[in-house]
Amino acid sequence: MDFAVWEFIGQWAWVGWIVLIALFLAIEVMAGELTFLMLALGSAAGIVAALAGAPVWLQVIIAAVAAVAGLTLLRAPLLRRLRRSSDPQKFNVDALIGLNGMVTETVTAIGGRVKLVNGDSWSARVQAGGELPPATPVVVQQINGATAIVTRTTATTPTPES
Structure with missing residues (x-):
C-alpha cells in the first residue's frame, strides 16, 4: 500500500x-x-x-x-x-422436586392425588408401579405436565394444612 x-x-x-x-x-x-x-x-x-x-x-x-x-x-x-449474589432459590416446577407430601387419594401408575407440604394438591402417579394408599408419606421425584411422579418415603412427613 x-x-x-x-x-x-x-x-x-x-x-x-x-x-x-x-x-x-x-x-x-x-x-x-x-x-x-x-x-x-x-x-x-x-x-x-x-x-x-x-x-x-x-x-x-x-x-x-x-x-x-x-x-x-x-x-x-x-x-x-x-x-x-444470584438467588439460589428454585422456582416453579423445580421447587417441587424432592418435596414431601401425603397421599390423599390412592396413587397408582395411572393416577391419584397427593397433598404436598407446601399446601398444593397435585394429581399423582407412583414412579415404580404398585399402589400407595391414603396417608402414605411420599416424595416428589419429578413433574410430568400437571402430574407429580412420587415414591414412598420413610421420612415422617408433616401433615399438610387442609
Whole structure:
C-alpha cells in the first residue's frame, strides 16, 4: 500500500477503535458473559495508544495484549462476583422436586392425588408401579405436565394444612 494510505489509517485509527468499542459493548449487553467487555477494554487500550501517537501495528498489539489480559485475569473473578449474589432459590416446577407430601387419594401408575407440604394438591402417579394408599408419606421425584411422579418415603412427613 501507498505511504499516504498508511498515514491516513494511522491518523484516523482512533475512530476505528471507537467503533470497535461501541460494537463490543453492544454485543456484551446482549451476551452478558463479560467476554466482549474484555474486548472493549482491549480496544480502549488501543485508542489510548492511538491518541499517544503509536503506529497502527503497535496499537493492535497493545489492544490484543490488554484484551487477553482482561480475559485471563479479570473475567473469571468478575463473573464469580456477579453470580455470587444470584438467588439460589428454585422456582416453579423445580421447587417441587424432592418435596414431601401425603397421599390423599390412592396413587397408582395411572393416577391419584397427593397433598404436598407446601399446601398444593397435585394429581399423582407412583414412579415404580404398585399402589400407595391414603396417608402414605411420599416424595416428589419429578413433574410430568400437571402430574407429580412420587415414591414412598420413610421420612415422617408433616401433615399438610387442609
